[in-house]
Structures are given as structure tokens and as C-alpha cells.
Amino acid sequence: MAQPLWSKTSEKSQTELQKNITDFMSGNDVLLDRELLIYDIQASQAHIEGLERIGVLTCEDTKKIVESLLELTEQFMSGSFELDQRFEDGHSAIEWYLTEQLGELGKKVHTGRSRNDQVSVATRLYCRDALSKLKKQSLVIADCCLELASKHELDVMPGYTHLQRAVVSSWGMWFASFAEAFCDNAHAANDTYHLINSNPLGTAAGYGVNLKLDREYTTQALGFNRMQINPIYAQNSRGKIELQVLGCFKNALLDTRRMAWDLSLFSTAEYNFVQVSDDFSTGSSIMPNKHNPDAVELIRAAYSQLTGAYNELESLLSLPSGYQRDLQNTKGALLRGVTSAQQCLELVPHLLQSLTINSEQCEAAIDASMFATDKAVELVIEDDMPFRDAYRHIKHNYQDLENRLGINSIEQRTSPGACGNLMLPEISERLEDLV
Structure with missing residues (x-):
């Protein structure tokens, strides 16, 4: 491992115990930083340009450092620079690279900056992109559900309460329910994006620095809506911001869990209302007859996986004000949670488009009692x-009432939003407003 930035001894003079402690404290942090390094480099460029604006660096110095940062980006993206356990973390790797390339000039990059605000701003940039992707994925799912709601608007299915047959319903209504749900999820992602879109860079270790940093410039350069003003709160919001982001993904996966539960249930031989395509199914290693909706079940399980990451992160935050090393562990929970949730959401439109509705079986499940209301x-x-x-x-x-037809029941159910009046144009208009 390259010598840590904070080290008081040379690497050669470290005892075996000291090395073990360093490895324990670093953990897999540097591997997680592979997800954040590009954001860290972007923020480093803004920081360097800000230092030039207050006279700490010359224009020529800034140009050299920015060129080296761009080279580092290219090398990292191409794989010629590997962020591995030679380094304590991504922050150390950036400074090491600049010092290797630029000598003494590279050592100036950390002026007026702590690893605390460095990781906070990189994480904030990552979270913004994660929320933008969540919004996009939610809109794609909502649009897919709207299309299927229109296609199956008058396809009858039983409506259940307490898992008991209740009234006649429709597949159009089922799909439309998730269209509206994912409009909500897109809206929540958009709102949370604006909530977290504040700049912590320049707050250093949580108490500011004795330099008149141009934080307005770095805020604008990095596309933030506003500056996060108070340095103590900038530190205390670490983990809180990540919880807001994971909370948005939890809401979306709450809906996919319910969707997957419905499909798992309705695709059983006992119901046989819908068939899941072979792409989302597997067989059994011992039972040749099996057609298991494994992918659907794992979409259902993704919520529990994300909740585990959320709870892990939340439980870390029982801390006093100021930076504590515990906060390092928020990074893994955030990255795991976001990555697994994004993988799940990416599959949902393909799953929905692959479904085959067994209309005859759905109609056969309608009995006289379901017309009672x-x-x-x-x-x-x-x-x-x-x-x-x-x-x-x-x-x-x-x-x-046994001679009644399900199609007549859903056509006559014209209260706003009901089977005979799904108000799909209104949901579509809301979706368009969110794009």
C-alpha cells in the first residue's frame, strides 16, 4: 500500500500490527471508491480551479493539474490505471498520481480541503446520478404499464381483498395501478434530487479553513443548486443524505415487490391467470416438469436486500456531531443498495412486456358473488x-347473478379511476410532466 496521507512513519518502519490495523481501517474502501473516483476527480478539478481564483495557485499551475486529472480520468476509464489496494482510498490515489506526474505541484491539490468534504462531494455527485437514473427507470416502467393498461383495458380478472374473491376487476386496472405508482416514484426521485443538490465542498473536516474559498464557484462548476453552508451540518448530513437516496429506491422496490408477488401468485397452476416467459423462469435440477419464476421471486426479494443496506446505514448514524470513522461504512451500504436496486428496476419493463394473459382462465374465475356489490x-x-x-x-x-358477464361489470364501473374509467390520459399527462 502507498503510504497513507496521514502517516507519521514511513511504510518500511511500520510493524506488522500497524499494517494489520491499517488494513482493517481501510477494508475494501479503495475497491468501493472505483464507483466514486470519476466524481472525486470532477470535484478535484473544481477545487483546483477555485484555489486559482483566490490566488493560491497560478493559472499555469491550474492548467497542469487539470490536464493531469483529465489524463487520470482517461487512464482509469481505459483500465490502464487501476484503483487497487496499493492505495488507502481513491482520495490518496488522486494525490499520489498528481505527485507522481507533477512533483511538488501535485502536493498542493489538498490545500483547503479534507478527505471529509472530498468524499462528501463525490458521494453527493454519485447520489445525484443515482436519483436521475431512478427517475428515468421509474418513467420507463410507468410508460410500459400505461401501454399495457391500454392494451388490456377490458381484459377481465378477479379483484381480491384478503386474498378472497371480491369484485370483477381488469388487467387494465392492475397495470394502471403500477403506472401511477411509478409516476409517484419518479416524482419522489426528482424531489429528493433537488433536496440533496447542495455543495459540501469547502467545509473541510467540518469546521471550515482559514482561506476565503470560492465556494460559490465550486457550487456552480459542479452543477449544485446551492451551497451547503454550515460545515458541521455538512459532516452531520453524511449518511443522512444517503438514507434519503436509499429511501427513494426502497419506495420503488416496495412496488416491484408487490408486483412480483402478484405475478408469482397469479402464474401458479391454481390461478393460471398469467404466464411468465421462459426468459424469466428456470427449471429444477431434479423435477423435469418445473417452470419456476425465479427472476420474479428475486425481484420480490430485492426489497429485503435493499432494506438490509438501508438498516445498516441507519444504524451507523447514532453518533455525536462531527466526523467519526464509523461514517466510512456508509459508503458500502449506499453503493450496494443502489446497484442492486438499479439491476432490479432495469428488468421490470422487460418482465411486464413478456407476460401472457390467460383471458379464458381469468373469466372462468368470475363467479356470481363478485357481482353482488x-x-x-x-x-x-x-x-x-x-x-x-x-x-x-x-x-x-x-x-x-351467475349469468352476468364480467366485461359488462367493468364497463359499468365508471367512477374516476375504476375499470370503466381508468383515466389513462390523465396518468399519461402526469408522466409527460415528469419527463
Whole structure:
């Protein structure tokens, strides 16, 4: 490992115990920083340009450092520079590279900056991109659901409460429910993006520095909406920001979990309402007859995986004000949670488009009792019967409704949002407003 930036002894003079302690403290931090290095380099460039603006660096010095940072970016992206366990972390790697390339000039990059605000700003940039991707993925899923809701608008299916048959419903309504859910998820991602879009760079270790840093410049250069003003809060928000981001992904995966549960249930032989394509299914190593919706089940399980990352991160934050080394471990929870959630969400539109609806089986599952609510309302309107009397009358007298058709029931259910009035254009308009 290259000598840590904070080291008080040379690498050669370290005892075996000191090396073991350093390895323990670093953990896999440098490997996680592979996800953040590009953001760290971007923020380093803004920091260097800010130092020039207050006279700490000359224009020529800034040009040389920025050119080296761009070279580092190219080498990292091409694989010729590997961020590995030679380095304590990505921050150390950047300074090491600049010092190797530029000598004494490279050592100036950390003026007025701590690794604390360095990791905070890199993480903030990563979180912005993660939320932008979540918004995009949510809109794609919502659009896919809208398309399928229109296609299957009048395809009958049973509606359940308590997992018992309740009323006639439609696949159009089922798909439309998730279209609206993912509009909400896109909206939440957008709102959270603006909430976290503040610049912590320039707060150093949580107490500022004795330099008049041009934080307004770095805020603008990095595309932040505003400066995160208070240095103590900049430190205390570490982990809190990450929780906000994972919370958005949790909301989205809460919906995919329910969707996957429905599909797992409705694709069983006992229901047989829908068939999941072979692409999302596997077989059994011993039972030749099996057609298991494994991918659907893992989409369902993704919520639990993300909740584990969320809870791990949240439990770390029982800390006093100021930086504590515990906060290093927020990074792994964030990156694992975001990566697994993004992988899950990427599959959802493909899953939905691959479904085959078994319309005949859905219609066969409709029985006379599922028209009882419709009939009770009809008695109110047609016979001026109080609803509670109509309810009691129908409760034990719905057998004569067995000749009714499910399609008629859903067409007549015209309250706003119901099967006969899904209001798909309104959901579509909301989706367009979010793009």
C-alpha cells in the first residue's frame, strides 16, 4: 500500500500490527471508491480551479493539474490505471498520481480541503446520478404499464381483498395501478434530487479553513443548486443524505415487490391467470416438469436486500456531531443498495412486456358473488332502496347473478379511476410532466 496521507512513519518502519490495523481501517474502501473516483476527480478539478481564483495557485499551475486529472480520468476509464489496494482510498490515489506526474505541484491539490468534504462531494455527485437514473427507470416502467393498461383495458380478472374473491376487476386496472405508482416514484426521485443538490465542498473536516474559498464557484462548476453552508451540518448530513437516496429506491422496490408477488401468485397452476416467459423462469435440477419464476421471486426479494443496506446505514448514524470513522461504512451500504436496486428496476419493463394473459382462465374465475356489490348499487339507483337494505338483501340472494358477464361489470364501473374509467390520459399527462 502507498503510504497513507496521514502517516507519521514511513511504510518500511511500520510493524506488522500497524499494517494489520491499517488494513482493517481501510477494508475494501479503495475497491468501493472505483464507483466514486470519476466524481472525486470532477470535484478535484473544481477545487483546483477555485484555489486559482483566490490566488493560491497560478493559472499555469491550474492548467497542469487539470490536464493531469483529465489524463487520470482517461487512464482509469481505459483500465490502464487501476484503483487497487496499493492505495488507502481513491482520495490518496488522486494525490499520489498528481505527485507522481507533477512533483511538488501535485502536493498542493489538498490545500483547503479534507478527505471529509472530498468524499462528501463525490458521494453527493454519485447520489445525484443515482436519483436521475431512478427517475428515468421509474418513467420507463410507468410508460410500459400505461401501454399495457391500454392494451388490456377490458381484459377481465378477479379483484381480491384478503386474498378472497371480491369484485370483477381488469388487467387494465392492475397495470394502471403500477403506472401511477411509478409516476409517484419518479416524482419522489426528482424531489429528493433537488433536496440533496447542495455543495459540501469547502467545509473541510467540518469546521471550515482559514482561506476565503470560492465556494460559490465550486457550487456552480459542479452543477449544485446551492451551497451547503454550515460545515458541521455538512459532516452531520453524511449518511443522512444517503438514507434519503436509499429511501427513494426502497419506495420503488416496495412496488416491484408487490408486483412480483402478484405475478408469482397469479402464474401458479391454481390461478393460471398469467404466464411468465421462459426468459424469466428456470427449471429444477431434479423435477423435469418445473417452470419456476425465479427472476420474479428475486425481484420480490430485492426489497429485503435493499432494506438490509438501508438498516445498516441507519444504524451507523447514532453518533455525536462531527466526523467519526464509523461514517466510512456508509459508503458500502449506499453503493450496494443502489446497484442492486438499479439491476432490479432495469428488468421490470422487460418482465411486464413478456407476460401472457390467460383471458379464458381469468373469466372462468368470475363467479356470481363478485357481482353482488354492483347489484346492491343498482337497487339503490333503480329501486330507491337504502344502500344498507340493498346490501342485506343481496348478501344471501346473489345466486341469480351467475349469468352476468364480467366485461359488462367493468364497463359499468365508471367512477374516476375504476375499470370503466381508468383515466389513462390523465396518468399519461402526469408522466409527460415528469419527463
